[in-house]
Amino acid sequence: MIQLEHVSKTYKRNGTETIALNNVSLQINKGDIFGVIGFSGAGKSTLIRMVNYLEKPTSGTVLIDGNDVSDYTMQELRKTRKNIGMIFQHFNLLNSKTIFHNVAIPLILAKTDKKVIKERVMELLQFVGLEEKATNYPNELSGGQKQRIGIARALASNPSILLCDEATSALDPQTTDSILQLLQKINQAYNITIMIITHEMSIIQKICNRVAVMEKGEIIEEGNVLEVFGNPKHSSTKNFVRTVLQDEIPENIRKKINVIPGSRLFKIDFNDESNELINDMIRNFGVTVNLIYATMNEIKTNTIGHMVIQLIGASATVNQAVSFLSTKEIYVKELAY
């Protein structure tokens, strides 16, 4: 488990101070795939560097598995860092060394027996699907292949935490998806806790179970991914969610809505457990429903949907129908025409 308690970081350079982190508290549980999203300069890299203590907080506490990292001796810190793998946007491979050697680096540094290194490196290369590239050099590989090697190297010392610093930002969408699938496989096969920093909401949407949104050194919203996507509270979070989920009626559809006298317009957010609800509402209350607009989106293995419907019926009946939906924990909001 990773815990940050009231962590702040101020950089001082040439007499000017930059507050990179301001009173950040965060808990990442064992087995989480935790995403941190924010625009450039929000403090994401500073935050991730706090976790492996490459950067010391100006104030506040970083706890790994309940232990305060600032109390560690250099030796204990080195041991903790071995437990934390990291992958980078530009892969950080040594171009003058073979793929085998690149993956072996953490093991060579730990003075591991040569035979053990050989077995472990080949096992890791097989895991990332690149065992045939052992004798190649990094510049003979594609970006996606380089990141797979970065991942194999990060896993070499059997870490229980993997930090990913914009790990897919240099890759095309298809390669990004294959790397995200590999990260998911690592999380499931080895129960490794993964922390991902990114500026792309689609990354969070595809693999994270929890998310924190950062702005100007602060966490402005945090929670379960489904909840944050389904009901974002902060305006910046809403903007990030809108980059992947369309929940507003497109203008060309809005223009064509037939405004029937006495009808009312509602926006409904639903999930994959609410398939029968509209049917039940029609059956129970006898209201007429016109579907104006609907979208469905996958969030990891779940679905969330948005629908805009026109309800036609006596005012009291429409109110009852809307209350019925609300009691099923469906978010219902009346819209103006």
Ligand SMILES: Nc1ncnc2c1ncn2[C@@H]1O[C@H](COP(=O)(O)OP(=O)(O)OP(=O)(O)O)[C@@H](O)[C@H]1O
């Ligand atoms: N070593 C440093 N010295 C001085 N200022 C720094 C240093 N590292 C980061 N900063 C400043 O701290 C703030 C947060 O930077 P950080 O790199 O953590 O943001 P980020 O969200 O990761 O941005 P990006 O997505 O562009 O990498 C920025 O204003 C940055 O200029």
